[in-house]
Amino acid sequence: MTALIETRAVSRHFISSSGPFGAGKLLMAVADVSIALAAGETLGIAGETGCGKSTLARIMMGLIPPSSGQVLYRGTPLNEMSKAGRSDFRKSVQMVFQDPFSSLNPRMRIGDIIGEPFVIHGIASGTALKERVSDLILQVGLQPELANRFPHEFSGGQRQRIGIARALASGPQVLIADEPVSALDLSIQAQIINLLMELKEGHGLALAFIAHDLSVVRHVSDRIAIMYLGRIVELGSRDEVFSSCRHPYTEALISAIPKVHPSAKTGRIVLAGDVPSPLEIPTGCPFRSRCRYARELCRHERPTLEEKSPGHFAACHFSNEIFS
Amino acid sequence: MAQKGWLSGIFWQRLRRNRFAMAGGIVVVLLFLLSLLAPWLTPYYPDAIDAYNVLMPPSATHWLGTDELGRDVLTRLLFGARISLKVGFVAVGIAVAVGTAIGLVAGYYGGWLDSLLMRLVDIMLCFPTFFLILAVIAMLEPSIWYIMVVIGLTGWMGVARLVRAEVLSLREREFVMAARGLGASDLRIITRHILPNALSPVLVSASLGVAGAILTESALSFLGIGVQPPTPSWGNILTSGKDYIEFAWWLSLFPGVAILVTVLSYNLVGEGIRDALDPRLNR
Numbered sequence: 151m152t153a154l155i156e157t158r159a160v161s162r163h164f165i166s167s168s169g170p171f172g173a174g175k176l177l178m179a180v181a182d183v184s185i186a187l188a189a190g191e192t193l194g195i196a197g198e199t200g201c202g203k204s205t206l207a208r209i210m211m212g213l214i215p216p217s218s219g220q221v222l223y224r225g226t227p228l229n230e231m232s233k234a235g236r237s238d239f240r241k242s243v244q245m246v247f248q249d250p251f252s253s254l255n256p257r258m259r260i261g262d263i264i265g266e267p268f269v270i271h272g273i274a275s276g277t278a279l280k281e282r283v284s285d286l287i288l289q290v291g292l293q294p295e296l297a298n299r300f301p302h303e304f305s306g307g308q309r310q311r312i313g314i315a316r317a318l319a320s321g322p323q324v325l326i327a328d329e330p331v332s333a334l335d336l337s338i339q340a341q342i343i344n345l346l347m348e349l350k351e352g353h354g355l356a357l358a359f360i361a362h363d364l365s366v367v368r369h370v371s372d373r374i375a376i377m378y379l380g381r382i383v384e385l386g387s388r389d390e391v392f393s394s395c396r397h398p399y400t401e402a403l404i405s406a407i408p409k410v411h412p413s414a415k416t417g418r419i420v421l422a423g424d425v426p427s428p429l430e431i432p433t434g435c436p437f438r439s440r441c442r443y444a445r446e447l448c449r450h451e452r453p454t455l456e457e458k459s460p461g462h463f464a465a466c467h468f469s470n471e472i473f474s
Numbered sequence: 475m476a477q478k479g480w481l482s483g484i485f486w487q488r489l490r491r492n493r494f495a496m497a498g499g500i501v502v503v504l505l506f507l508l509s510l511l512a513p514w515l516t517p518y519y520p521d522a523i524d525a526y527n528v529l530m531p532p533s534a535t536h537w538l539g540t541d542e543l544g545r546d547v548l549t550r551l552l553f554g555a556r557i558s559l560k561v562g563f564v565a566v567g568i569a570v571a572v573g574t575a576i577g578l579v580a581g582y583y584g585g586w587l588d589s590l591l592m593r594l595v596d597i598m599l600c601f602p603t604f605f606l607i608l609a610v611i612a613m614l615e616p617s618i619w620y621i622m623v624v625i626g627l628t629g630w631m632g633v634a635r636l637v638r639a640e641v642l643s644l645r646e647r648e649f650v651m652a653a654r655g656l657g658a659s660d661l662r663i664i665t666r667h668i669l670p671n672a673l674s675p676v677l678v679s680a681s682l683g684v685a686g687a688i689l690t691e692s693a694l695s696f697l698g699i700g701v702q703p704p705t706p707s708w709g710n711i712l713t714s715g716k717d718y719i720e721f722a723w724w725l726s727l728f729p730g731v732a733i734l735v736t737v738l739s740y741n742l743v744g745e746g747i748r749d750a751l752d753p754r755l756n757r
Contacts, residue, residue: 211655240657253648257670266666267656316652 153186153222154324154356155210155243160184160219161380162205166429175429179205181380182219184455187324192350192357194371194388196364196403198425202380203360204248207328210358211245241271244317246346248329250309254301260287260312261297267319286315290345307338311345318349325350326358331366343370365407368392376400379428379436382455386462396464396473398441435467443472488750495746501739509555518546520553521704529722539724541714547724550706551732557707558688558736561622565687566680568626573633574676578664580634581641592638595631603628607690608699616699625687633679640672678748685740692733708733 160183165174180202187193187210197203208214210221212228220227223239231239247253254263265283268274274282284294290311301309310330317325327346331339347370350357361367367374374391376384376399384397395401402419421440426432432439438448447467455465466472489495508515524544532539538547580591607624614620644650645668653663694700695709703710708729715725 208651213651213654237657240655243655245652245655247648247652249648253652255649255653255667255671258666266653266658270656270658270662313652316656320656 152188152224154189154224155358156184156186156222156225157206157210157216158184158220158222160206160209160216160221162202162209162214162217177428178380178431179428180209180216183377183380183382184219185375185382185385187356187358189323189356190354191372192359192370194367194374195358195360195377196362196367196374197377199362200425200428201377202428203362203377204328205380206377207245207326207358207360210326211243212239213245237271241267241320242322243324243326244320244322246310246314246317246325246327246330249333250306250313251333253313254309256301258300259297260299260301260304263301263312264297264315264319267316271320273320282319286319287312289318289349290315305338306334307342310334310338310342314342314345314349318353322353322355324356324358326360328360329362330359332361332363339366346370364403368407376403379426379431381436381465382463383437383466384464385455386464390459390462394473396458396462396469397437397466398443398472399437400464401473435465443468485750489746492746492749494742495750498739498742498746501735502743505555505559505736505739508552509559512549512552512556516546516549516552518549520545520550520706522546529718529725531722532724538728539722541711541725542718542722547711547728550711551708551728554706554708554711554729555732555736557618557701557705558691558733561618561625561691562684562688562740564622565625565629565691566683568623569629569683569687570633570676570680571630572627573630573679574637574669574672576630577634577637578641578669578672581638582645582660582664582668588638591634595634598628598631601628604690604693607694608697611694611699616702618701618705621691621694621700625690629683629686633676633683636675636679637672640675641668644668644671674751678744678751681740681744681747685737685744688740689733689737 160180161178162180164177164179166177183206185193195203195206205214209216212221215229220229222228223231223243226235228236228239261280261283264286265279268279268282283297287294287297292308292311292315296304301312304312314330325346330346331342334342343366346357346359349355357370359367359370368388371388374386374388375382376391376397378399384391384395384400386396391400392404395404402421405417405419419442423440426436426439434450434452435441435444435448436452438444441448445468451467453465453467455463456469458464458469522545524540527536527540527544529542530536530540530544536546536548538551540546541550576591576595580588606628610624611620650663650667653667658666691700691707692709692712695707696713698710698713700709701707703714711729712726712733715722715729719726
């Protein structure tokens with residue numbers, strides 16, 4: 151298994167703005183994330199709002215440079231790529247965005263939006279371009295006649311389909327979906343997820359699926375990474391993570407998934423308090439302020455991401471003790 | 475944030491419901507037609523001197539009277555409208571082009587370039603514009619082209635700020651991210667994705683700017699350093715009128731009214747567009 155996209159110890163901080171006097175505060179959006187996406191696999195990235203999922207997605211897309219660490223595409227670091235390599239990367243790695251009302255240029259026609267990748271990369275023009283665009287519109291389940299319409303004439307779900315068509319246009323191998331369904335109605339969510347999975351199978355794509363809804367992630371992913379305050383706290387295959395999680399945060403998240411059967415009541419772990427502000431991350435283990443197992447050690451020492459069982463990583467000092 | 479595409483339908487509806495803006499718009503269109511068709515609308519030439527009919531009050535043959543050289547005032551006003559509109563539009567065209575370019579670059583690239591350009595704007599705004607124009611025109615010979623260029627080059631700062639502010643918010647929108655993710659060049663992103671979405675506030679600024687430019691040109695011509703006689707301009711008709719104001723009121727009144735109505739109309743249209751674009755007003 152060779153990784154298509156790999157991040158190595160990637161961090162990204164932002165300086166939160168303050169007045170002209172006084173230093174700005176350091177906001178650690180993504181901290182020390184190493185993750186690899188192999189060809190054809192679906193990696194789910196889950197975590198609460200504000201845990202750095204979107205920032206990670208944009209770093210993987212090369213849209214924002216990491217403050218430290220490296221992003222590699224097929225083994226080549228992004229910042230060392232040749233112009234041709236960069237262009238290949240842009241064609242091969244595409245993104246589906248969260249907000250379908252913001253991700254389409256309101257002044258462009260649907261056909262032009264979907265056709266833009268062909269124009270930028272000089273793949274097709276003229277009637278060939280039109281045919282390719284019609285084909286893509288069909289693939290995402292819309293009618294080709296809609297190519298002359300503007301985005302505001304479409305519903306959220308349709309717009310998301312258009313965004314997916316645009317992402318597929320350049321023939322990518324990797325699709326990074328940044329909360330592709332969280333802005334949609336529940337009934338539409340399933341349609342879009344199914345469309346993504348169909349297209350993933352059809353095109354043999356590797357998919358990084360980012361969501362805050364664990365049940366959605368469970369449905370689509372081969373492997374799952376759980377993020378908390380910019381760090382990965384648990385990483386493993388879907389079944390391992392769900393059947394034998396190794397981190398208290400994951401445990402709480404899983405217990406919060408609504409059960410289908412009303413009698414299947416299991417103890418739900420309610421996390422106390424809110425996520426700490428990313429401006430003031432607790433010392434030691436970032437999760438200790440809300441962890442019900444927290445001990446003295448957690449206050450002083452930050453646990454590293456360790457392999458607890460083959461292919462299953464967790465960042466918790468007492469993982470073996472708690473989950474044995 | 476409201477969608478611009480959604481707004482475009484509502485925009486016309488709102489504009490049409492605004493009576494003041496519509497009245498202004500009608501006057502603006504009318505002025506265009508009048509100045510365009512001036513040679514066919516009047517039997518006189520703007521420069522034709524008639525020594526037998528000097529300073530005639532308004533009558534059936536000369537609707538708005540004649541001036542001290544017997545020239546028909548209505549004819550001179552119509553031809554003067556051409557000058558005023560030309561100055562207004564070319565000056566604002568220059569201001570909008572310069573301001574938009576600077577605003578786009580400052581907002582899109584940010585950083586030190588942004589700081590530099592915005593300090594330039596601050597510095598330009600420190601000058602009392604009218605005196606700057608006076609000084610520049612006094613150094614060069616008075617010519618309508620210089621006037622247009624100078625008015626344009628001293629009026630772009632507001633547009634630059636407006637465009638920059640729009641670009642700052644557009645730059646973070648996901649469709650711009652998507653374009654960057656596709657590998658689009660900066661030039662393509664700016665021209666295809668940012669510029670078309672940043673233009674609506676410029677429209678307001680431009681129509682208010684036309685009014686300002688017309689006023690500035692009239693003032694310059696009134697002071698004798700704008701459009702030079704015998705070429706008629708509303709400002710210099712007013713100047714010659716002031717010498718005869720005690721017994722030939724029509725020479726001062728009509729060009730004054732022309733300036734007033736034109737400037738008022740452009741302001742009404744500009745404000746109408748601004749109100750119609752304002753997503754907070756949901757009437």
